[in-house]
Amino acid sequence: MKELIETIVKPLVDFPEDVHVSVIEEDGRVTYQLSVNKTDMGKVIGKQGRVAKAIRTVVYAAGSSQQKKIFLEIGE
Amino acid sequence: MKQVTATGHTVEEAVESALAQLNTTKDRTEVSIIDEGKKGIFGIFGSRPAIVKVTVKIDPLEEAKNFLIQVSEKMGAPIEIEVKQDGKHVHFTLVGKNIALLIGKRGQTLNSLQYLTQLVINRFSDQYLTLILDAEDYRKRRNDTLVQLAWRLSQNAIKTGKNVSLEPMPSYERKVIHTALAENNRVKTYSDGTEPHRFIVIAPVKR
Numbered sequence: 692m693k694e695l696i697e698t699i700v701k702p703l704v705d706f707p708e709d710v711h712v713s714v715i716e717e718d719g720r721v722t723y724q725l726s727v728n729k730t731d732m733g734k735v736i737g738k739q740g741r742v743a744k745a746i747r748t749v750v751y752a753a754g755s756s757q758q759k760k761i762f763l764e765i766g767e
Numbered sequence: 768m769k770q771v772t773a774t775g776h777t778v779e780e781a782v783e784s785a786l787a788q789l790n791t792t793k794d795r796t797e798v799s800i801i802d803e804g805k806k807g808i809f810g811i812f813g814s815r816p817a818i819v820k821v822t823v824k825i826d827p828l829e830e831a832k833n834f835l836i837q838v839s840e841k842m843g844a845p846i847e848i849e850v851k852q853d854g855k856h857v858h859f860t861l862v863g864k865n866i867a868l869l870i871g872k873r874g875q876t877l878n879s880l881q882y883l884t885q886l887v888i889n890r891f892s893d894q895y896l897t898l899i900l901d902a903e904d905y906r907k908r909r910n911d912t913l914v915q916l917a918w919r920l921s922q923n924a925i926k927t928g929k930n931v932s933l934e935p936m937p938s939y940e941r942k943v944i945h946t947a948l949a950e951n952n953r954v955k956t957y958s959d960g961t962e963p964h965r966f967i968v969i970a971p972v973k974r
Contacts, residue, residue, distance in 0.1 A: 695841035702834050702887050741963060742886065752806035752868060752876040753842040 695753055695765070696723055699746055704731040720760040723750070736765065744745050769823040774816040778803055785821035797822045828857065831898070834879065834887045836860065839865035844868045846902075855894055857886070861902040870905055877905065878937055910943050917969070918945040921954045924971045935964045 693712045700708040709728035714721065720757050727735055736743045754761040771788050775781030782798055785867040789796070804817030821841070831889045832848050839846045839861070846863035847898060872913055872925050888896050899906065916933075925929045941958055944967050958965050 695838065698834075698837050698841050701882060702830070702890070703883070728912045739963065741882065744963070748871070748875055748879035749838070749842070749883070754873050755868075756843070 692721075692750070692754060692761075693723065694723045696725060696746070696750060698728065699749060700725065700735060703742070704728065704734050706731055716759075720762065721754075722764060724764045724766060726766050732765075732767060770820065772815070772818065772820045774818050776804070776816060778817045778819060781817045781819040782821060782929075785819060790819060791822055791823055794823055795825055797863070816928045825891045825965070827888045827896065828852065830891050831857075831884050831888040831939070832859070833886050835861075835900075838870055838880070838883075838972070842868060855896050857888065857896050857898045859898065859900050861900065863902075866902045870902060874909060876903060877902065885944055909940070913940060913943045914947045917944040920969050921948055924969045927955050928971050928973075930971075933967045935960065935966045938965070941965065941967050 693714060696712050700710050701726055706728040708721060709726075709731070711726045713724045713726075715724065717723075721744055721761050725735070734742065735746070736747075743765055751761055769789060771783035771785045774789065775784050778800055781804075784792070785798075786793060786796065788910065799822075800817070801819040801820055802815065804815065805813060805815040825898075828850055832850060836846065839913070844863055844865035846861045846866070849860040850864065851858040851860075861871075869880065870874070871879075877900055880960045881898060884900065885896070885898040888898055901907075922932045930952045938963060945956050945958075948954055954969050955972055956967055956969050959968050960966050
C-alpha cells in the first residue's frame with residue numbers, strides 16, 4: 692500500500708525524492724501520512740482538492756479488500 | 768531527462784556513438800550539433816572532432832502507460848493497455864482480470880485513475896491531451912444507462928410538473944444527459960452547483 696501511494700505521487704511532483712509515506716497502525720485503522728516537498732503541495736492537492744480526492748479514491752479502492760479502515764493524510 | 772554529449776570524426780559518427788551510449792534509435796531523440804568539426808588538411812593538421820548533444824525525448828503516452836500499469840499492479844489488478852490516439856484525444860483500453868476493482872462504484876475509481884493519468888500525460892506533452900480510460904466497454908454501458916435514466920426522469924418531470932435534480936456527475940456524463948434530452952422539447956436541462964458537485968436539473972417546459 693505504501694508503495695502504491697509512492698507510485699502514484701512520485702510522477703506528479705517536481706521533487707520525487709522528497710516523497711515520504713509513514714504508516715501509523717491503530718486497532719482497526721491504518722493511517723498513511725504522505726509528505727511531499729513544500730513547493731509540491733499544490734500539485735498533490737490540486738484545484739478544489741481534486742488531485743487529493745483522486746489519490747484517496749484509488750488508495751481506498753486498493754484497500755477495500757482489507758478489514759481495516761484506511762486513511763490518507765497529506766502534509767509537508 | 769537523459770542526455771549525452773558525444774564526439775566523432777564526423778557528425779554522423781558522433782550521433783551514432785551517442786545513440787549507442789543511450790541504447791536507443793534516432794527517431795526517439797533530439798540531436799543538436801555543437802560543433803560540426805573540421806577535416807583539416809590531409810586529415811591531420813587543424814582537424815577538429817564533431818561534437819553533438821543527443822537528448823532522449825520523453826514520449827508522454829509511454830510515460831502515462833507505464834504509470835497506469837505500475838499503479839494497477841500495486842493495487843493488485845495487473846493490466847495491459849491498448850492505446851489509441853486521435854489528434855489530442857487519447858484512448859486507453861484496459862484489459863485484465865480484476866477490472867472491477869479498477870472501475871469501482873459508478874466508475875469513481877476509473878474516473879480518478881483517468882484524472883491522475885491525464886495529469887501525468889500533460890506533464891510531458893507539448894500540447895494539451897485529453898485522456899479517456901475505458902475497460903470492458905464500461906463507458907458505453909454507462910452511456911446507455913445514463914440515456915435511459917435521463918429518459919425516465921424526464922417522464923417524471925413532465926408528469927409531476929416539478930424539477931428533477933440528479934446526483935453530481937463529472938462533466939462528460941452530464942453531457943451525455945444534456946445530449947439525450949436536447950431534442951425533447953417538453954423538458955429543458957441545465958447544470959447547477961459547482962465542480963466537483965455539479966449536477967443536472969431536468970425541468971418541465973411550461974406551456
